[in-house]
Amino acid sequence: SAVISQKPSRDICQRGTSLTIQCQVDSQVTMMFWYRQQPGQSLTLIATANQGSEATYESGFVIDKFPISRPNLTFSTLTVSNMSPEDSSIYLCSVRQGPEEKLFFGSGTQLSVL
């Protein structure tokens, strides 16, 4: 399985600021996925990050709020911009691997916005 390093593991931020989350994979992958998990809820896909092209955002998520970079096949960043308390959540990067396309996650970023 892929080894995915994600940082920061947690942060407490002020309203109106931005936070960039980094995700590093130990192997080359075509797509990387960014999820959000709000307390007590299921994971929600924010966007799919493709190397060499713009990220594909899911309904309810926009690039201005969650800009994503994918400079190469092993790295991606997600920025949470102009944060509000409603952005408090766990953010997870992930990749799919193997013939069954199993999903593997980074260790997550626990974000609290005051």
Add this chain to the structure above:
Amino acid sequence: RKEVEQDPGPFNVPEGATVAFNCTYSNSASQSFFWYRQDCRKEPKLLMSVYSSGNEDGRFTAQLNRASQYISLLIRDSKLSDSATYLCVVINLDSWGKLQFGAGTQVVVTP
């Protein structure tokens, strides 16, 4: 109606007992199924795939019932370390292989 539904629990289980719970899915085009385990404030980790014939991994048994559109997870001889939230994940072929997550079933194993 959510595409993937789980009983949120908690299921309080005495150590050594057996616990089982289901996950229902609404899309008949669902093709692949997985159980993930998530500890509090940690990332989900793959527990096991679910195959049509049913599969077992140690104390864990997963089954798929396509006719009734649900999967199940059974944990035998529960350990304290089994306490976690168990997420059901479904992949639908008709939505470009997107994953659908259940909200999870919480299991609490007590001494």
